[in-house]
Every structure is written in structure tokens, then in C-alpha cells.
Amino acid sequence: MDVRQMIESITREILQSMSTPQEKKPKWLFIFCDSTAHEAFTDQFIALQNHGICHDILFLDGETSSWLGMHRIECAGAGKIIATDEYAPAPLELPKEYDGIVIPEIDLDNAARVVAGLKGSIKAEVIFSALVLGKPVLVGEDVPGIKRSDRRCLKALSLPGPYQKLFQRHVNDMKELGIEFAAQKGLADAIIRKNRVSLPNHEPGSGGQQPVTAKLLTADWVKAQSEFTEDKLVLRQGAIVSPLAMDLLKEKGVAVRYVR
Incomplete structure (x- = not known):
């Protein structure tokens, strides 16, 4: 197994085993x-x-x-x-x-x-x-x-x-x-x-783009996106992007930005 795939698999298992707090809904x-x-x-x-x-x-x-x-x-x-x-x-x-x-x-x-x-x-x-x-x-x-x-x-x-x-x-x-x-x-x-x-219209550094709510972004997630309308992807702090997913984003010319 490729090292990157192994790291991605381990990361996914760790995140799934962790009890992440749910986003509070109104x-x-x-x-x-x-x-x-x-x-x-x-x-x-x-x-x-x-x-x-x-x-x-x-x-x-x-x-x-x-x-x-x-x-x-x-x-x-x-x-x-x-x-x-x-x-x-x-x-x-x-x-x-x-x-x-x-x-x-x-x-x-x-x-x-x-x-x-x-x-x-x-x-x-x-x-x-x-x-x-x-x-x-x-x-x-x-x-x-x-x-x-x-x-x-x-x-x-x-x-x-x-x-x-x-x-x-x-x-x-x-x-x-x-x-x-x-x-x-x-x-x-x-x-x-x-x-x-x-709800706030935008957050600092997001340029008005709503942050992605996913906690873990994998290569499969990136491939599932039909297209990226902007050249950046806004994530919440604490979100994890797997190495394979990061490589795919770079190939598509999409930069990753984090907001609180």
C-alpha cells in the first residue's frame, strides 16, 4: 500500500473514532x-x-x-x-x-x-x-x-x-x-x-464564501466535486485535508484557506 494512502486510511479511522461536537442548529x-x-x-x-x-x-x-x-x-x-x-x-x-x-x-x-x-x-x-x-x-x-x-x-x-x-x-x-x-x-x-x-455574511479571509462543514477532506471528496467555482476552498479551523486531496486541489489550482 502506498504510504499516502495508508496515512489517509489511518487518519480517517482516527477521525471516525473521535466524538466530534455537532454543529449547533437553530x-x-x-x-x-x-x-x-x-x-x-x-x-x-x-x-x-x-x-x-x-x-x-x-x-x-x-x-x-x-x-x-x-x-x-x-x-x-x-x-x-x-x-x-x-x-x-x-x-x-x-x-x-x-x-x-x-x-x-x-x-x-x-x-x-x-x-x-x-x-x-x-x-x-x-x-x-x-x-x-x-x-x-x-x-x-x-x-x-x-x-x-x-x-x-x-x-x-x-x-x-x-x-x-x-x-x-x-x-x-x-x-x-x-x-x-x-x-x-x-x-x-x-x-x-x-x-x-x-448568520454572518462572510468571515475574515473567506471573501464571502461559506466554509465547508466537512471535518475530513479526502481525495474521493475532491473527485466528487463537479467543479470549483472559485480558486480557493474555505475550511473551518481543525478540518483535515489528506495529502492526496491536497495534491488534487493543487492540480485544480484551488488554494486552501482556514477560518474560525
């Missing part, structure tokens, strides 16, 4: 009124996944209780239980783990709580915590302002005129607090745009 929390409200958002979840954005879903089964995975979360007053199992976070703690909060549908009651700075419901506490932490909050704008459960119970699809005006005033006040509104069908697009803006 993750957003969706809060739905019940366990069926998310079904209309399946395509949006796929779009987020295709753009490398993760998401969790919080299902509400009341004003003060919800489910995140298998953990039941409770929202109650001071001195009362706020989480029914030891692994469930309190509502105020939830935004700490996410890059943003999405509430596809908000109602008059929760909008009033948010504007007045009141707690007492899951949505109100999560929004309060996210705004205090400087996390983005995205809310669906094309909503009737009346809860899904109230619509089913009262057989009414919208609020009466005076309540509609009150709800719209609360929406305007929520915007002043920094809450963003978007159409329900465009929530995923809004999240994708926000994550693009939060």
Missing part, C-alpha cells in the same frame, strides 16, 4: 392550542428541516397546562407546583433553550395578559420570558382572536365588533413590545429569513 418552539392544531403546518416543518432549522412543539390542553414531549408543564401562582415531573421546565424557563418562540394563534385573553404584563397562562409567561431574554417572538396575524375551544363551544368563528377592536388594539401594543406578526402560512418563511439575517 431551534424554535411552536406553541399550539391543542394536539391537532399543528397538522396544518406539516409542510412548514419540512421547509424548516430542509433549511437546517429544528423545532419542538408544545401542546396546550388548557390555560395553565401543556405537554412538551412526555413532560407535563404547569403554570400556577407563587408557592404552587409549576412542573408535575422533575424533568419538566417551568414556562419561564422554556425560552432559554430556544432561538425563538412561535405562537401561530393568539386570542384576546392572552393578548390582554401580554400587553398588561400579566402572567397566569402558558403563552403569557413564555412570551414574557422570551422578550426579557431578547429572544424573537413570532405570532400569527390572521387569527380571529377567539380560542379554538371557545369557537367549538360557542359555535362562533369571530369576535363581535367591539371585541375585535379591542383585540386589534392589543395586537398593536404587542408590536410595540417587540413581538412580530406574520401570516400563518408564512411563519416558516419568516423564521428562515430571520435565521439568514442572524
Whole structure:
């Protein structure tokens, strides 16, 4: 076996045996009124996944209780239980783990709580915590302002005129607090745009070119590239280029640059 091939094989085995830290992906929390409200958002979840954005879903089964995975979360007053199992976070703690909060549908009651700075419901506490932490909050704008459960119970699809005006005033006040509104069908697009803006356009020495995420570049990897659009290849510091791969890059006139 050629010495270079042997070194490349050994390097590959060492890297595969090492537990390399995974690149942190952005993750957003969706809060739905019940366990069926998310079904209309399946395509949006796929779009987020295709753009490398993760998401969790919080299902509400009341004003003060919800489910995140298998953990039941409770929202109650001071001195009362706020989480029914030891692994469930309190509502105020939830935004700490996410890059943003999405509430596809908000109602008059929760909008009033948010504007007045009141707690007492899951949505109100999560929004309060996210705004205090400087996390983005995205809310669906094309909503009737009346809860899904109230619509089913009262057989009414919208609020009466005076309540509609009150709800719209609360929406305007929520915007002043920094809450963003978007159409329900465009929530995923809004999240994708926000994550693009939060990413740097370029890094020093990269000339605007996005670094390759691969940890090990082999000769096979170089051969698999149909063509190189630029005369340089930008890699993250710590990435390894095998000797055979480096020779092929030189033959193609491609220089290697490292960025942090």
C-alpha cells in the first residue's frame, strides 16, 4: 500500500473514532392550542428541516397546562407546583433553550395578559420570558382572536365588533413590545429569513464564501466535486485535508484557506 494512502486510511479511522461536537442548529418552539392544531403546518416543518432549522412543539390542553414531549408543564401562582415531573421546565424557563418562540394563534385573553404584563397562562409567561431574554417572538396575524375551544363551544368563528377592536388594539401594543406578526402560512418563511439575517455574511479571509462543514477532506471528496467555482476552498479551523486531496486541489489550482 502506498504510504499516502495508508496515512489517509489511518487518519480517517482516527477521525471516525473521535466524538466530534455537532454543529449547533437553530431551534424554535411552536406553541399550539391543542394536539391537532399543528397538522396544518406539516409542510412548514419540512421547509424548516430542509433549511437546517429544528423545532419542538408544545401542546396546550388548557390555560395553565401543556405537554412538551412526555413532560407535563404547569403554570400556577407563587408557592404552587409549576412542573408535575422533575424533568419538566417551568414556562419561564422554556425560552432559554430556544432561538425563538412561535405562537401561530393568539386570542384576546392572552393578548390582554401580554400587553398588561400579566402572567397566569402558558403563552403569557413564555412570551414574557422570551422578550426579557431578547429572544424573537413570532405570532400569527390572521387569527380571529377567539380560542379554538371557545369557537367549538360557542359555535362562533369571530369576535363581535367591539371585541375585535379591542383585540386589534392589543395586537398593536404587542408590536410595540417587540413581538412580530406574520401570516400563518408564512411563519416558516419568516423564521428562515430571520435565521439568514442572524448568520454572518462572510468571515475574515473567506471573501464571502461559506466554509465547508466537512471535518475530513479526502481525495474521493475532491473527485466528487463537479467543479470549483472559485480558486480557493474555505475550511473551518481543525478540518483535515489528506495529502492526496491536497495534491488534487493543487492540480485544480484551488488554494486552501482556514477560518474560525
